[in-house]
Amino acid sequence: MTDAAKKLFIKTYGCQMNVYDSERMAEAMGAKGYVTTEVLEEADMVLLNTCHIREKASEKLYSDLGRLKPLKQARPDLKVGVAGCVAQAEGAEILKRMPLVDLVVGPQAYHRLPEMAEAKGQVVDTDFPPEDKFEHLPARKAYRGPTAFLTVQEGCDKFCAFCVVPYTRGAEVSRPADRLLREARDLVERGVREITLLGQNVNAYHGAGEGGDWGLGRLVRELAAIDGLDRIRYTTSHPNDMADDLIAAHAEVPELMPYLHLPVQSGSDRILKAMNRKHTAEQYLRLVERIRAARPDILLTSDFIVGFPGETDRDFQDTMDLVRAVGYGAAFSFKYSARPGTPAAEKTPVAAEVADARLQALQALILDQQRAAQAAMVGREVQVLYEKAGRKPGQMVGKSDHLMAVHVEDPAGKVGDLVRVRVSASAPNSLAAERISA
Numbered sequence: 466m467t468d469a470a471k472k473l474f475i476k477t478y479g480c481q482m483n484v485y486d487s488e489r490m491a492e493a494m495g496a497k498g499y500v501t502t503e504v505l506e507e508a509d510m511v512l513l514n515t516c517h518i519r520e521k522a523s524e525k526l527y528s529d530l531g532r533l534k535p536l537k538q539a540r541p542d543l544k545v546g547v548a549g550c551v552a553q554a555e556g557a558e559i560l561k562r563m564p565l566v567d568l569v570v571g572p573q574a575y576h577r578l579p580e581m582a583e584a585k586g587q588v589v590d591t592d593f594p595p596e597d598k599f600e601h602l603p604a605r606k607a608y609r610g611p612t613a614f615l616t617v618q619e620g621c622d623k624f625c626a627f628c629v630v631p632y633t634r635g636a637e638v639s640r641p642a643d644r645l646l647r648e649a650r651d652l653v654e655r656g657v658r659e660i661t662l663l664g665q666n667v668n669a670y671h672g673a674g675e676g677g678d679w680g681l682g683r684l685v686r687e688l689a690a691i692d693g694l695d696r697i698r699y700t701t702s703h704p705n706d707m708a709d710d711l712i713a714a715h716a717e718v719p720e721l722m723p724y725l726h727l728p729v730q731s732g733s734d735r736i737l738k739a740m741n742r743k744h745t746a747e748q749y750l751r752l753v754e755r756i757r758a759a760r761p762d763i764l765l766t767s768d769f770i771v772g773f774p775g776e777t778d779r780d781f782q783d784t785m786d787l788v789r790a791v792g793y794g795a796a797f798s799f800k801y802s803a804r805p806g807t808p809a810a811e812k813t814p815v816a817a818e819v820a821d822a823r824l825q826a827l828q829a830l831i832l833d834q835q836r837a838a839q840a841a842m843v844g845r846e847v848q849v850l851y852e853k854a855g856r857k858p859g860q861m862v863g864k865s866d867h868l869m870a871v872h873v874e875d876p877a878g879k880v881g882d883l884v885r886v887r888v889s890a891s892a893p894n895s896l897a898a899e900r901i902s903a
């Protein structure tokens with residue numbers, strides 16, 4: 466190649482599945498000679514990988530595109546692409562509203578991105594193609610650090626009344642187990658020691674494997690057997706899909722980390738029903754007991770929506786009670802956002818100031834629990850995988866088994882080291898620790 470490599474700037478919004486997709490899109494464009502850049506002004510192509518989950522997330526795309534206008538005017542040959550869930554939901558509408566966009570590609574069609582980038586004029590591809598996009602993407606060989614995401618399942622068939630994912634990502638599909646094992650081995654070969662398995666409904670995984678369909682528990686066990694893969698996590702799980710075998714894996718597989726994101730959304734049976742979550746608060750609490758019986762030190766996290774249409778003060782108090790009963794290590798909480806095309810969007814919303822007050826109260830409670838969970842680590846020995854150097858000289862930063870950020874004084878430490886440390890202090894969002902082993 467005589468030309469300097471073309472430069473690709475990617476901005477990723479939304480969930481970890483988008484982070485994974487952005488990496489794979491960068492790799493696909495890499496095969497066409499593009500290298501990624503963090504500097505917007507030097508990019509030959511800008512790709513915005515978008516999220517449609519709440520109104521605010523969606524609107525970010527349009528404000529960012531607005532900011533790109535001067536750049537595109539100065540350099541008309543700059544390619545501007547929109548990928549992800551807004552691309553899927555709005556398709557060609559994006560081109561109408563924002564003529565500076567050259568291409569729109571949905572989450573199931575992005576293996577076609579390299580061709581689309583070469584096309585003349587505006588192009589849109591929001592197909593759910595029959596071919597498996599992963600089979601058309603380059604293998605994962607470049608080193609990017611000791612942790613990686615691996616999408617094992619995509620889409621969702623649950624149709625919670627508030628949620629756009631079944632529409633933007635399509636029906637639930639599990640990737641075949643042998644391909645996942647191959648991708649995991651490729652990742653480990655390039656230096657990855659921790660893999661987080663991803664899916665909007667990851668614990669519903671049921672991919673074709675040796676001897677028939679494998680559930681997530683079986684997949685975790687087979688992955689744990691890969692030499693050099695030290696840590697496994699998975700996210701996001703629906704309470705109704707926590708199979709016995711997966712719960713047992715938490716007791717039996719040392720590589721499976723004691724951490725589980727198990728969104729409940731609400732503690733009120735009435736609201737859970739209206740949300741179409743298909744379980745009660747009591748069933749969730751019983752499930753939590755079974756998981757803790759298998760792995761007593763497991764740290765649980767969740768997602769909550771407040772102000773869902775019809776939510777009364779009593780319903781909200783039920784949510785607060787559930788949070789007190791479980792005791793979370795952390796949780797995300799959101800104000801309900803009506804999404805076009807979802808059943809709940811037809812209903813009368815809760816007044817904004819009521820929803821705001823509930824959100825504040827819930828977040829305060831969750832923050833208390835998060836601080837307590839972190840403070841409980843002080844004095845304990847934990848394992849940390851170093852992900853980067855800290856801001857202070859001689860300091861390394863990594864995650865503990867419980868996915869807490871830990872700062873360690875360790876001048877000899879290197880990225881990728883998995884070390885034992887003793888926690889000495891707890892700050893609001895991280896722990897401080899001293900190394901105690903080689």
Ligand code: SAH
Nearest residue numbers: 627628665701728768769770799800801802
């Ligand atoms: N598959 C996951 C969640 C995916 S979306 C699950 O089933 O739990 C991530 C989170 O965004 C959800 O858990 C929910 O709390 C929140 N969310 C989804 N739709 C929303 C909406 N319309 N308004 C506010 N929050 C929403």
Ligand code: SF4
Nearest residue numbers: 621623624625628630
């Ligand atoms: Fe959305 Fe999760 Fe419900 Fe699926 S299970 S519809 S992704 S909230």
Ligand code: F3S
Nearest residue numbers: 479480516517518550
């Ligand atoms: Fe957002 Fe799509 Fe993920 S809507 S949360 S980017 S699946």
